[in-house]
Amino acid sequence: MFKLTRYCTLLVVMVLAFGVAAPGLAQDGENVLIMARAADTTGLDPHTQTAFASLRLLELIYEPLVQLDADLNLVPGLAESWEFSEDATTLTFNLRQGVTFHDGSVFNAADVQATFERILAEETGSATRANLLSIESIETPDDYTVVLNLSQPDVPLLTALATVNAAIASSDVIAGGDFATDVIGTGPFMLESWKPEETTILNANPNWWGEGPFVDGIEMRVIPDEASILAALRAGTIDFALLNDPLIATLLIGDENIILNRAISISYHVLQLNAANEPLDKLEVRQAISCAVDRQEVLDTASLGEGQVIGPLTIPAYMLPLSEFFCYEQDVERARELMAQAGLEDGFTLKVIAANAEPPTALSEAQTIQEQLAAIGIEVEIEPLELSVYVDRWLAADFDAAVALNGGRPDPYTMYARYWTRGGNLNTVVGYIDDTVDQLMAEGQAETDPLRRLEIFSEFQKHLVEMAPWVWLYTGYEYTAQQPYVSGFIPMPTDSLYSLSQVRLER
Amino acid sequence: MLRYLAQRALAFVPTLLGVSILIFFAIRMVPGDSIVAMLGTEAGMLSEAQRAALERYFGLDKPAIEQYFVWLGNVLQGDLGYSVRHGEPVLSVILARFPVTLELALMAVIIALAIGMTFGVLSAVFHNSIIDLIGQLFALIGLAAPNFLIGTLIIYVLSVYFGILPNSGDYVSLTEDPRRNLEQLIFPAITLGFAFSASVMRMTRSAMLEVLGEDYVRTARSKGLREHVVVSRHALRNALIPVVTLVGVEMGYLLGGAVIVEEIFTLPGIGRLAYNAISQRDYALVQGVTLFIALNFVVINLIVDFVYTLLDPRISYVKHR
Amino acid sequence: MSSIANSLDVRAKEPGLFRRLLRSRSGAVGILLITFYLVVGLLGALGLTPFPPTEQHPERLQEPDSTYIMGTDLHGRDIASRIMDGATNSLRVALLSVALAGTAGTLIGTFSGYVGGLLDNVIMRIMDVFFAFPAILLALLVVVVLGPGLTNTTLAIAIVYMPIFARVARGPALAVREMEFVTAARCIGIPHWRILLLHVLPNTLAPLIVQVSLALSWSLLTEAGLSFLGLGTRPPQASWGVMLSESRGISEIAPWLMIYPGLAIMLGVLGFNLLGDGLRDTLDPRLRGRR
Secondary structure (H helix, E strand, O other): OHHHHHHHHHHHHHHHHHHHOOOOOOOOOOOEEEEEEOOOOOOOOOOOOOOHHHHHHHHHHOOOOEEEOOOOOEEEOOEEEEEEOOOOOEEEEEEOOOOEOOOOOEOOHHHHHHHHHHHHOHHHOOHHHHHOOOEEEEEEEEOOEEEEEEOOOOOOHHHHOOOHHHOOOOHHHHHHOOOOOOOOOOOOEEEEEEOOOOEEEEEEOOOOOOOOOOOOEEEEEEOOOHHHHHHHHHHOOOOEEEEOOHHHHHHHOOOOOOEEEEEEOOOEEEEEEOOOOOOOOOHHHHHHHHHHOOHHHHHHHHHOOOOEEOOOOOOHHHOOOHHHOOOOOOOHHHHHHHHHHOOOOOOOEEEEEEEOOOOOOHHHHHHHHHHHHHOOOOEEEEEEEOHHHHHHHHHOOOOOEEEEEEOOOOOHHHHHOOOOOOOOOOHHHHOOOOHHHHHHHHHHHHOOOHHHHHHHHHHHHHHHHHHOOEEEEEEOEEEEEEOOOEEOOOOOOOOOOHHHHHOEEOO | OHHHHHHHHHHHHHHHHHHHHHHHHHHHHOOOOHHHHHHHHHHHHOOHHHHHHHHHHHOOOOOHHHHHHHHHHHHHOOOOOEEOOOOEEHHHHHHHHHHHHHHHHHHHHHHHHHHHHHHHHHHHHOOOOHHHHHHHHHHHHHHHOOHHHHHHHHHHHHHHHHOOOOOOOOOOOOOOOHHHHHHHHHHHHHHHHHHHHHHHHHHHHHHHHHHHOOHHHHHHHHOOOOHHHHHHHHHHHHHHHHHHHHHHHHHHHHHHHOHHHHHHOOOOOHHHHHHHHHHOOOHHHHHHHHHHHHHHHHHHHHHHHHHHHHHOOOOOOOOOO | OOHHHHHHHHHHHOOOHHHHHHHOHHHHHHHHHHHHHHHHHHHHHOOOOOOOOOOOOOOOOOOOOOOOOOOEOOOOOEHHHHHHHHHHHHHHHHHHHHHHHHHHHHHHHHHHHHHOHHHHHHHHHHHHHHHOOOHHHHHHHHHHHHOOOHHHHHHHHHHHHHHHHHHHHHHHHHHHHOOHHHHHHHHOOOOHHHHHHHHHHHHHHHHHHHHHHHHHHHHHHHHHHHHHOOOOOOOOOOOHHHHHHHHOOOOOOOOHHHHHHHHHHHHHHHHHHHHHHHHHHHHOHHHOOOO
16 A cells, blocks of 8 residues: 555645645735725826726826815815916916926926817827816926916816826827837826736835825725625725725724724616606606605615715715705605606606626616516516626616716816706717706806805706606715725725825734 | 647647637627726716727727637737736736646645545555445545535534634635645635545546556565555556646646636636726636637647656657657 | 337337336436435415515524524525525426427427428528537526526526437437338338427437437526526526525535525425436436436
């Protein structure tokens, strides 16, 4: 049995080797922030990438002229100050001096001009161009002044620039570089390496104009499953994490060893009705659906009550009390009456598309709505789709109803012009437009007086809710979680990670 | 011999061509193209001209058939295309991931062979004993437990009882840090090896039982050779042949099909690469990876054929066919 | 005219394929497990679950107790009910896909082998294309192309396993084709389809039956695997694979999320494997012990 014994010995040795070779995977004490998230960056061009996961990385590397603070107020970014002309047709920026790009070149007005020209050029394929179309010409009277001449009054333009999609890139790269490889911004962190679906390594920018960063770098890991991210947090193998699924994030509530950060989001969960399709083209039917839905119950079931029921505008400054909206309290009786008025007392079948796990709450929301609408005879058929397939059908308006989590914008006009203006890029997806809405949007775009703008958009919201092309549901939280020794991070309603520049590790 | 192998290799060309055609058109039939996969709903904000520009960028502006022939022409010149998502040539993306998969597969096979053959030989030698029974039970469980169950279980046991987290998304390659690399790969390898060890065990056992009853083994015994010599030198050698087939099939599977285990353990291998490429509609990468996986299959088949002849001189390819 | 068919009849009538199967240890245990699985699946199909399988209760991650005998999941859904619903779904996928793959594969294989020559060659080359991928990856590709869901998962699994049946059926067809009684049958003018049906097909039955049982277990595994990756059964419908996948990371806090679906998959697969072993022993003693 000699040979056999040898086998057995080999086996034992292997088992022992594995036993020994598997010590805890403890972190070394370096001053590098290790963070994890479920989705990875999809590309490195700040002007064309729109996936949230990409923005989260790129906003650490590239910076726009203006930034948003945690209350969505505009604060200086690469521009120190700015000014609209009286009639809102010119916008002047005074640029920050002494800023350098990661390659050492100096930031000035030429970079701003080159950047905006790049975004506006159609061959770039930048989705953000649609928000910048009013820019007619760009002047640079000196190295640190940029004047945008607008074709029409466009107040929301300023907030539309407060995104990494309008971040300033180096004119050298724009002229002859490749955005996929020459990742050169002005931001607090510099890209060291990006291994897609694995890790991204960022180094602190020692020449950053702001105060910080206080860590030597960031290691971003992709762990595709959020529950595993949670496990990694608990095991202490990561310092910081982005979480999307409220069901997972709330497991951290009451955990003494992990800090869960919550910021109420400006993204909103919504049931989109395609008002171009029968029978949703009937106002009564849409209103009936709006009355039959118990928004709070949807929030409670799908997101465990993590968030708040809202109207169309999720920007705190523009939010209205819910009592001002049409039928925001569930009213099944009224819903039935409306159905009867539309001649549909017997109900109908409504097909609802939902993306699988995008957001993680989508199917749960669809299910709850399914139960609620059954009360007025509407039989909801849920169609769960892979994300890309969902988006494809959504863009083609190939659905009757869709459960969606739509991104919010810090300005009401930028947020909804795409949907509710004549000629808005995504108006076909909505299938609804009327004069009041179109008119109010136009006024809101031109109005410079903040109080008057508030009035305009209040009316806009109330009108939309009453016309019920969509059933707005709620906003949830943007979740991040961190070890207690991580300090200085400010959770943002936009989910931006820009404040990682202020983070310190005190292990 | 060589001529035979060459013939076999040639016979695989139509297969690979079929694979490439199938994948090329299948992936384009799926709703949601590269642009939608990258931009999401923001794709709707693009103007016609912008969309056209992006289509040019992604190489989608020509009819699919034309795209295919362009692609095929490039492949024949060794150019698998460019992965827009990774910002790198497809080939280098694949080659960067392949070592992970290869290493994982080899480790899994070694583990499976060590466990499976040990149990198999013991079961055969002590036929119908308690050892045999235990071995058989083990094999049954191994065959019935899917690897994602074993993987989840292993992670559970490790994290709850040992405080180790084997899926932290911080893969290190063998060249960077061999020790940590082995630490990271050992558990996924056990996961993959477990089920396979059951197959190996069953195969070894039955082959051994068959061989142990044959004439030449009896002759060897009657010549007075000691039992372990009989077992190791005569019986085992012959029992190896079916095991080699098994290893071949399994390697083919492991070199592309370990998607789930790579996903569970967050390993950047070929399987996950293929899976991600599909969901991101990275057409060039999907085509490249699937072709690569199919090629692996083919090559492994050839190797298995070759090893056969080494193990069993009775098999000669010159006479047949 | 139909000596083979007759002999097959005799074999089927010979008291006992079933009884002999029961007499083999693995066959008996296999049948037991599968019966249990079928009963659970049937109960699920009839809606006789303790709770509606998609109903969300306020008690999330509830430990198994007298109300929720297997506990509840992250959404507060009853695990036991979902296991039963999962049994129904996986059975449906397994039975349908194997029926599809078996029928199509057998027909193609038998035909190909019987016809032989260039056509046979071409057909088998096409089958080779499907063999050039690991099964799970091929299934994954097909599901992505077709879209997820029970029906498409069924189709995907059928497409993946069809070539295996084709290969299994082709061998005997190739052999029978050379046999004298077939030549004889052709000489006396019996049409091809009758020869195929009455002489060729019956000869492929024994290996095919064994194959069916194995395919059922693979199909079960593949469905679970696809669902684990989120590509199989559509949520909120239950699938054991989805349930296992949902247990990831939180099984530490709620091990029941992993244990019950895991057991369900293992017992199901074990049942079909054992039945396969039993069938092989009973039908074809020569293959005894092989896998």
